[in-house]
Amino acid sequence: MANDKELSDFLKSAEKRAFKRTAYAVRDEDAALDIVQDSMIRLAEKYADRPVAELPLIFGRILSNATMDWFRRQKVRQAAVQNFSELGSDAEDGDFDLLESLEAVDGSWASQGPPDRLSREQTLAIIDAEVSALPARQREAFLLRYWEELDTAETALVMGCSEGSVKTHCSRAVHALAKALAAKGLKP
Amino acid sequence: MNGPTRSRRVDHDALQARFALRVASRLSEQSEKLPHDLSERLRVAREQAVARARQLRLTQPATATAFQVSQGSVALGQPPSGWLRLASVLPLMLLVLGLVMIQHLHDQAEIHAAAEVDAALLADDLPPEAYGDPGFVIFLKQPEQ
Numbered sequence: 147m148a149n150d151k152e153l154s155d156f157l158k159s160a161e162k163r164a165f166k167r168t169a170y171a172v173r174d175e176d177a178a179l180d181i182v183q184d185s186m187i188r189l190a191e192k193y194a195d196r197p198v199a200e201l202p203l204i205f206g207r208i209l210s211n212a213t214m215d216w217f218r219r220q221k222v223r224q225a226a227v228q229n230f231s232e233l234g235s236d237a238e239d240g241d242f243d244l245l246e247s248l249e250a251v252d253g254s255w256a257s258q259g260p261p262d263r264l265s266r267e268q269t270l271a272i273i274d275a276e277v278s279a280l281p282a283r284q285r286e287a288f289l290l291r292y293w294e295e296l297d298t299a300e301t302a303l304v305m306g307c308s309e310g311s312v313k314t315h316c317s318r319a320v321h322a323l324a325k326a327l328a329a330k331g332l333k334p
Numbered sequence: 335m336n337g338p339t340r341s342r343r344v345d346h347d348a349l350q351a352r353f354a355l356r357v358a359s360r361l362s363e364q365s366e367k368l369p370h371d372l373s374e375r376l377r378v379a380r381e382q383a384v385a386r387a388r389q390l391r392l393t394q395p396a397t398a399t400a401f402q403v404s405q406g407s408v409a410l411g412q413p414p415s416g417w418l419r420l421a422s423v424l425p426l427m428l429l430v431l432g433l434v435m436i437q438h439l440h441d442q443a444e445i446h447a448a449a450e451v452d453a454a455l456l457a458d459d460l461p462p463e464a465y466g467d468p469g470f471v472i473f474l475k476q477p478e479q
Contacts, residue, residue: 150384150387150388153383153384153387154380154384157380157383157384158380161376161377161379161380162365162366162368162373162376163361163362163365165365165368165372165376166364166365166368175372179372179375179376179379182376183375183379183382183383186379186380186382186383187379187382187383187386189383190384190386190387190390191386191387191390194387194390194391270360270363271364273357273360273361273364274361274364277357277361288354289358289361291354292351292354292355292357292358293358293361316354317350319354320350320353320354323353323357324353
């Protein structure tokens, strides 16, 4: 059972990522704050007696549900569904050189001085924008799997889909990001 | 045949995870730079949530105690004392005593009524044996002239 300090520590560690994840989805900072706040209260009211280890998964699920509720309330569900339907038309980028992109991302952080390199701040902003531009389900899978560091099964549970779908979403998200970052000039 | 293909697949997955974790770490770095007002609003939201959890923890034991009392155990979070046990049994004892007294008074009233009838019969001019005479019974049933 999580005590007050453990609950507070967990929320403190998760709140900024939760806010960013929600802000990517709803594209409205005030709405994202409201959703995160509601999710925190819901976690505290209904699940504060759960073990600390279970809190990330439960909070992730609450946050996803709260975000979907927001879309329903805003009567823009159609737009969300449209985003989800984009998954079907994603082209496979099997021949894309992921290694080259990885080296690009690594390289852009390796040194910050040269004028011909993008500044660190600019690069962060580009990555932020490209993650934001991903289709909703790909972004959610990517953030849960690699940012929240949930495993594939946990991510599938939070997203309400199969593990195979999670892997597909993640793979497409990574390739889309790699391609987009390369196109923005993040090359060695 | 499968060896190289599988190996390539594993390499690709590892590469994908490595790239994704790199991007995620940059996102973490970016998220740490949230504007002050947003960070403060998140802090307030967190504190409200923790306060709510604390409040619920405090109210839940009181609810549990009330439930236990309603079930008759009168636990109040510790072993029941003799007085509390007596207090829970006293209403039942009073009820039983009341029922016994009502029954007793009822019996007394019946005895009293029977005694009055007997006394009236014995004190009357007509001897009690007359009520056993069939002619006298017919006389009593006749309407008064």
